[in-house]
Amino acid sequence: MERTNVDEPASGRPGPRRPGPAGTAADTAAPAGQKAPRGARGPGVFSLADEEKRRGVRQMKTIATGMLVLVAVVYALAEWAGSAGAGAWAGYVAAAAEAGMVGALADWFAVTALFRHPLGLPIPHTAIIPTKKDTLGRSLGDFVGENFLSSDVVRERLRAVGIGSRLGGWLAEPANAERVTAELSTALRGALTVLRDADVQAVVGEAVTRRAEAQEIAPGIGGMLDKIVADGGHRKVVDLVCVRAHDWLVEHSDSVMDAVTGGAPGWTPRFVDRKVGDRVYKELLRFVTEMRDVPDHPARGAVDRFLTDFAQDLQSDTDTRARVERLKTEVLNRDEVQDLIASAWNAVRRMVVSAAEDERSELRTRARAGLLSLGRRMASDERLQGKVDGWLEDAAVHVVTTYRDEITSLITETVAGWDAEHTSKKIEAHIGRDLQFIRINGTVVGALAGLLIHTVSRALGA
Template identity: 45%
Template sequence: MPEPRPSLALTASLDDPQRERDLARMKRLATGLFLLAAVVFVVCTLVGTEHGAWIGYVRATAEASMVGALADWFAVTALFRHPLRLPIPHTAIIPRKKDQIGESLGAFVQENFLTRAVVEEKLTTIDVPTRLGDFLAAPGRAERLSGDAAAALTALTDLLRDEDLEPAVAAIVERKLHATEAAPVLARVLELVVDGDRHQEVLSAALRLLSRFLHDNRVVFRAQLGDASPAWVPDWVDDRVFDRAFAGVQQFLDEVGADPRHELRRSYDDRLRAYVHALRTDPETAARVEALKKELLEHPAVRAWSGSLWSNAKGAVLAAAADPGSELRSRVTALILDGARLLRTDRTVRELVQRHAHGIAGHLVDRFAGDLAELVSSTVARWDTEETSRRIELQVGRDLQWIRVNGTVVGGLAGLVIYTVAQLIG
């Protein structure tokens, strides 16, 4: 047997002291009318008809009032409990039929409210884009929503285990890098560099750095020449040879750096373009680049870098999300405000949102209507039986007490009419 589900407490908002007082007052009124009819009936019975024929009419009215009051009391009470605590069949209807009522209520809601036709008809009367745009454009709303998005992002990352994600992200990056051919990528990069003459700028910078390096280390190079020169060569000869050679190298570097049409630059440009062509057409060149790429990817430093991608990205994003003045938060806020403006002013966006609102709402209704109906029925089924009956009586009991009052009055009038007709016939 399945284990019984625990009872679910009803919300405390259904407890209304004013409703309780009104219900108690109506019960006293209905009971008082019954007691009044009973007193009148007893008095008329004791007095008898010797004091006039009118006694019979009053007695018949009081008698019918008591019958009507008792019948309606039984009917109203039978909804919520057994009258006089007697297990009379077909009484205590709400406690006994609570689960069936919940199922019927869920089916009623599903069939009459949670249908595509009803929802779409309602949406035709609502300007969805304007309402959504006004909501997003309310003062401070975009900032709050960006903050809520940041909080949600932080909560989501807290649920994720870094020790699981770090190797997963590293594996994805490495797999993607291994699957990407290096030669076409390198060829495209070099093409962009050559087309923009960036390679000549790189050469000029390299020449300047080399010239500065030689100048800063002039003494070191002179010492190297002295060590390599034969001992019988005088120092002044070494100095002259070194000065002429050093000056020639510096002059050459300066000439290449100053002349954009220098032969070295043209040769450099031709060789680089030829290399780009080889990367695209020569399998051996592409294979060498691919082997170099694999060697780099296998290097421990590269592996450590790929393993730290998740932690670094997560830390940077969370830090930006937590800072109200960060560029990320500012961009999210601006994006929300731009969306609000488009929703209120751009006709294309408005028509798109209004049209898709129908489709989305219809899909949600078709997908979740049964689940919502099940939620209603299962929630009602988990309510405590006696508490449910009491709360429902508290909500509608005052109006139901009018049935007792009306039954007393109508029953008395019916009894009076019947008695009068009987007297006329007799």
């Protein structure tokens, strides 16, 4: 007869009993923060829910065993009654009870052989789960890989789900769009907080400098300057320079006079120096005034020709382009420029973090509006839905085809690392109650089959 102690080890000998809830001998769940006990390596330690299931298994074992004992007692009484001349009915009862015992014992053996050696006897092909655990793990990994991780299965399943349409309908709800925006803002703030400013500044500075050094700027500047001159866009700048030069000369006449007289020879009389200085100042002021007030002044034409020639030199003259590149390198290598590039990251980070934290910021408002618009389009545009579904299918197929071996090996290696005895007890706790119904059904079906066979035999014999 089967032992009802679920703590029985695979060898059939009773294992050490540990106090469990409600006075049971079950393994107790490890307290939070503690490691599982030695020998309990497997799919988790026994939790309170597992203990409840194990109690249910023990109850069903008791019922199934009780039915076996019942049919045995009925068989003994029927045989006794038949030998005492009780009548033909005793034979029918004895046949049913006998077949019930056979069915109960056969199913007991089958159920018990899954988890341990029946009665501790090393019968071949018993204790299947503990002894074949690694083989079962490999088979499970192969089964998952062939039936769940194939590209056809993944594509068919994702296509049937219609993720694009569902995602579009979900995003089209304002509450969901707000939720996604909030989650993205939180993730963005977290990422910007985790990043080290010094590392990012170094990367940004190196990227900007490298890009600037790799790109020749003279032809681009020349082309832009040529277009500006052709469109007359430089004239406002010339006007501004002329106005500022005129105002400066009016306000600093003494400075101009001092500069002229200070450069005169020492042997010239002072009144001559002042006369010359005054003349130079008046001519200079007249020139600047005319250049300011006359749009077609020859000097303005000279400026136009100079800018046009310079624009052409920037685009085609090798020497000019080389000078511009040297100047660019010198400017980029200055500490002030590098500090400015590095400090740009701090400004950008502060701006983005502030915008992410403010629910009414332009960043979050635009992100929310963009998600709502995207959701409405995905919900109604079948072409866009097809694109999204195709992207997701391709991504999923890439993952399962690229990492299928790693996924299946994870299953195989995980099962191989489980403790055989602990795994067997864990599985029995989860499915053992249903398996005990096999024993009960075997007892009932066996009894009915025995009764039928005995009835047919008597009928044919008569």
